[in-house]
Amino acid sequence: MVFPKRSSSEMESCAGSQVAEMPHFPKSARGKRSVRKKEAQSQGQMMCAFDLLATVAGKLLDEGESSLGNMSAGAAGCPKGVRVKQEQCDEEVKHFKNEVTDQDSCNESAILPHIAIQRVVSHARNEDPKAKSEAQDKESSMISCTKAELGCNFGAIADRWSPESVESGAFTGDAAASMMPPATTGFHKIASDMYNLLDPMDVDAKPPPLVSSDSTGEMPLYGDKIHRSISFPRGPKGAMGFAVDRDDDDDKSSGCTHPSTATNTGFRPNCTAEHSRVKKLLACKYRKVAPARMHRGDHSYSDVDRKPSFRNKKMHYTRQRTQRSTFKRRKMFDRHSVMASEEFGRASGKGNTKATARCFHAASFEANKGTNSMPFQKSCESNDSHVKLRIKSFKVPELLIEIPETATVGSLKKTVLEAVNAILGGGLRVGVLHHGKKVRDDSKTLMQAGIGHDDMLDNLGFSLEPNCAQNPSQVPAHEDASFLETIDTTEPLARIAPADSSSKHGEVDASQELALTPFAATYQGSDHDSVHSPVGISSPDKVSTSSRAIVPVPPADSNAGAVVPANKSKRSPEQGQRRIRRPFSVAEVEALVLAVEKLGTGRWRDVKLRAFDNAKHRTYVDLKDKWKTLVHTASISPQQRRGEPVPQELLDRVLAAQAYWSQQQAKLQPKTPPLAEARLLT
């Protein structure tokens, strides 16, 4: 038989000692699974740290919002910008580290984020190298600071970052280089390297023996790369995720850092991948709303918490299923758009005033850019009992937006705008919140309502509500709480960046994230949404009771991006949702081919695990289907093919592998042990 060079060698190797083992793979695979799981758990803590870091980064991004927009416009610019900020962040972290170390008392968890943020936000200052070095020196000691997890985590983060960030650059370049499909000859090889290096699965699960036995020369690199990737991927990844990642606020609320609470218990376990994901998603939104909710004494918190944990129980695939039902990116706005200063006050108390404000503004209509203060304020003119209110911004009711990752930022904006218009078109009404309570009685005078006193400023809030559907029965309290997602600004960035060369890696578990390379991070963008949706989706379910369950909108054409005021109906029939179409990128195909070459055509689950473990949106069924189409594609004339052209080389390999494995299967039927085959082939 004639196989492409690489294929043949690989196949043979497989057929040889390997094949015999192959059959066992499934078992090991299961074992792997558990392993992975374990790892993920153990890394849960890190997540907290990362989240924190993310938070900081988030601040940065927030601050650079405007520039961000610009960057998005000019695609290429983004990554760079992000990285820079990241570095800054890094600096901050280091600094921070110092402080913490010096303080020695990490208990003041609340202060940590504060410090970090402030510094970040006011990144104006130059970092003094001295502190930096000091920080490095103290790294070890830092880690020992176990008392306050926050501090500890932070230390960990810094630890991770600082050293790595340096290398990061190089690595990135490296990866980039390998990413660029050079001569077709080495293409697959490169890809394999890439995957090896990207694929966490391999890292934690792949049994060394198997690997080494593999005749290919890629393996050696394997270990090496893995290490590296494990050590720093954070950086890049973080950079991306940062925009989205939660911030300290979140941490606190989540209980990871927060000293108090019931939440703590519930949350803690969730400091796992899933949770973090959710958190990321919720990031800004969450941040914003959190105070509000607390204010209202709502249960949403727990809601949010549980969701993740709930999902955690499920396995990957299950999760996927859940997620898949709605790959939607949602953009929801807390209806209580205008938060009284009181809430902000609280926020600031936690040391995130700026962040909150920023976020707030970002999410709102940006009515008043540049002002970090409260969204509205009253210039109480004690004069003649007139109450002057200045509403700086309003938040619109929830919005559910679905937009392809490939969409441009511009289209995203447009989409959002449309969504907003849609809501506005339906008519809006203004809600007044006083002391966190909705003032329903329109006939009351402000005075009667207690509005107008000095305190008012701190307790008055406005909200925009859809004029239509809303039923009075809905209690404002909990509904939106759970839907605090925000589009991660990152997305666009990620998107724009280096294409989706390495498509298959999203991050799920901390461990996985660790293995991610900068590029992987890039790719994550796509995964992110898959991540997003889950949250959104789960939320609706959980909160179905609430008024504004999100109504999964039938995905309009990918380009258009569907927008729906999530308030329309209370039900969330995400069930019937058809997953959005996500064409396989060449990189993905490459990975698939590679995996199939090794594993064969009948073990899709393993293929999934091996090459797409991180691609949460690719199920083994998808892979199987893709293979099917690939085989078909390979057998038709290039002119008949559609979509992103797949390198002929890959198609050839597809056919070869297909032929090989089907033959293998055939021989297996008659009960011919693979070993025999191997011998023959050899």
Place this chain on the structure above:
DNA sequence: CTTAGGG
């Protein structure tokens, strides 16, 4: 839950 196939 996975596979394997048809739709």
Place this chain on the structure above:
DNA sequence: CCCTAAG
């Protein structure tokens, strides 16, 4: 991609 029968 979805849906399902089978295992």
